[in-house]
Amino acid sequence: xxxxxxxxxxxxxxQQPKKxxxxxxxxxxxxxxxxxxxxxxxxxxxxxxGMGLINSVTIxxxxxxxxxxxxxxxxxxxxxxxxxxxxxxxxxxTVYNNKNYENFLLHGYxxxxxxxxxxxxxxFINVFQYILKNLSDFLFKNHASxxxxxxxxxDAIATYITNPKEQVSSLLRLExxxxxxxxxxxxxxxxxxxxxPENLYDNQTSVMKIISERNNHYYEHDLPKVNFDDLKRYxxxxxxxxxxxASHPETEKRIEMIGKxxxxxNPENHDLAKSIINGFNEIGKALTKKxxxxxxxxxxxxxxxxxxxxxxxxxxxxxxxMNINFNGYYERHNPVLEDVESxxxxxxxxxxxxxxxxxxxxxxxxxxxxxNDIYTLNHLTVNPKVIKTFKFxxxxxxxxxxxxxxxxxxxxxxxxxxxxxxxxxxxxxxKSLKINIKNLL
Numbered sequence: 161x162x163x164x165x166x167x168x169x170x171x172x173x174x175q176q177p178k179k180x181x182x183x184x185x186x187x188x189x190x191x192x193x194x195x196x197x198x199x200x201x202x203x204x205x206x207x208x209x210g211m212g213l214i215n216s217v218t219i220x221x222x223x224x225x226x227x228x229x230x231x232x233x234x235x236x237x238x239x240x241x242x243x244x245x246x247x248x249x250x251x252x253x254t255v256y257n258n259k260n261y262e263n264f265l266l267h268g269y270x271x272x273x274x275x276x277x278x279x280x281x282x283x284f285i286n287v288f289q290y291i292l293k294n295l296s297d298f299l300f301k302n303h304a305s306x307x308x309x310x311x312x313x314x315d316a317i318a319t320y321i322t323n324p325k326e327q328v329s330s331l332l333r334l335e336x337x338x339x340x341x342x343x344x345x346x347x348x349x350x351x352x353x354x355x356x357p358e359n360l361y362d363n364q365t366s367v368m369k370i371i372s373e374r375n376n377h378y379y380e381h382d383l384p385k386v387n388f389d390d391l392k393r394y395x396x397x398x399x400x401x402x403x404x405x406a407s408h409p410e411t412e413k414r415i416e417m418i419g420k421x422x423x424x425x426n427p428e429n430h431d432l433a434k435s436i437i438n439g440f441n442e443i444g445k446a447l448t449k450k451x452x453x454x455x456x457x458x459x460x461x462x463x464x465x466x467x468x469x470x471x472x473x474x475x476x477x478x479x480x481x482m483n484i485n486f487n488g489y490y491e492r493h494n495p496v497l498e499d500v501e502s503x504x505x506x507x508x509x510x511x512x513x514x515x516x517x518x519x520x521x522x523x524x525x526x527x528x529x530x531x532n533d534i535y536t537l538n539h540l541t542v543n544p545k546v547i548k549t550f551k552f553x554x555x556x557x558x559x560x561x562x563x564x565x566x567x568x569x570x571x572x573x574x575x576x577x578x579x580x581x582x583x584x585x586x587x588x589x590x591k592s593l594k595i596n597i598k599n600l601l
Contacts, residue, residue, distance in 0.1 A: 161436055164219075165207070168226055171321040174233040178204035182443070184360070184451035186212035186338040188225050190232040205233055211447050215361045216337035216368065218381055219436060220429035221330035224322040231314030307407040312417050319421035323428050328415050332386040335411075336377070340367040345451075347473055353461045355472065360451060361444040362466035367473070381430040388415060396522070396529030399536050400551040530573045537562045537569060 162180075169176055178192075187210040192203045207229060214222060318327055344363035348355060357363055371377075372384040379385065391412055434440045452459075464472070540546065540562035547559050557565070 161209075164223060164226065164436065168223065168230050168321070172227065172230045172234060172317060174230055175204065177207040177233070179206045181206060181208040182447065183208050183210045184212065184447045184454070185210040186216065186334070186341050188213055188229050190229050211361060211444060212337065212341045212364060213334075214433045214437065214440075215364055215444070216333060216340075216383065217330050217433045218326065218383065218429060219431045219433050220323060220326040221333075222433040222436075223429070224318050224327040224330055227318035227322050228314045228327075231317035232310065234317065301404050304404065304407050308409045311408055311414065315414055315418055316421045319418050319423045321424060321426070323426050324418050324421065324423050326428055327418055328388075329385070331411055331414060332388065332391070333384060336368060336371060336384060336386055337364070340364045340371055343367050343371075344469075344473075345455075347469070347476065348457065348461075349455075351461075351472075351476070353457060355469075356452065356457070356459065356461040356463045357448050357469065358463050358465050359441060359444045360448045362441075363469050363473075366466060366470050382432060388412075393522075393525070396526045397532050397536075398529065398552060399533045401536070401547060402549075402551075404547075527577055530569065530576070534566065534569050534573065537566045541566065 165177070165180065177190075187208075189208045190205050191208065192205045207226075209226070213225065217225065315327070341360065341364045344357070344360055344367050347363075348357055368384055369379075372379065375390070377384040377386055377390070437443060536550075540550070540559050544559045544562070549556050549558055550562070551557070552565060
């Protein structure tokens, strides 16, 4: 691990981290002690690497993640965060922590003169608070915008000194990896602590396989391969509204920029990242205990190994073993069972029909996406001041122009989903639950 860190430090020409921490999470981050004097004096940054991340990437992908974090080491603008944090604290205390003073001005004295001048003082205070609230929003939004640009900058450094293909694959798998880890942990919290994990990271690996099978992610180099198209599989909306409060850009935007970055295109390394840590399983068990402690899980349940976890997990969540031929449709749709007896007696085999092919499943989500776009445009028409701008097909529109696009989207919806064949196709998909119930559960 430290050999890789030393290599990246040399490549990026930055200082060594003051400390390197292993955390239980599916994440990696850079931090420093944000105290008052850190705004003026140079500080060394710390590197934190999540065990859940290491457990779900290759060595090459881990290098790209660490190179991204070391890209932050080179950013002087990180210190701006210290100034913003201190400003936010001052504004918060001024705006929200002075209620006792206001009550004292109004009720501290019975004489009308004191109350009169107290009310005048409170009026000035309210005006000042209003100004500070707007200043706070301005600071936070601009700092969030800066942080998004810092992410792009760190990505560019990582692209240059590693391999963009591995950088993209690690980004695409991140949500799946985090979902698997959280789902594993949720099993224990849902079970009223009757059981405790021996090693959450073994559980994470097993649940990743279940989720991958349900969503048709094939395995490559012992890890699930998530494609770029999978990011938009469920979200077919075409109206884009940038989250001005987000500190990280959307994954799609990051991948788009990575494709434009310069790179040395270093050779890929497909060995699992956990192979570079001696005693990975023992460290995983130790971090599992710490993770449980952090979440106030009492040491009262039976500690179970991964094989027992999988047996109990599939019993507790039977929909997790849903037939893969459903092509992930029931990830976002709950089946409605109107006549259970007829379903049980139904002999139709799901493998004999083509209801759940990629085209049909995409059709349902395309319809939902268009409906959501029309709803968004109508909402912006009624409330034009909610946001300033939005994008459609890469073009920037002002919020007040939303009403111009409504006829186009409505026409697209009618043309796409009002012809008989399309309606019948959707109806067939929705009624295709008349299958052998054993295939469903």
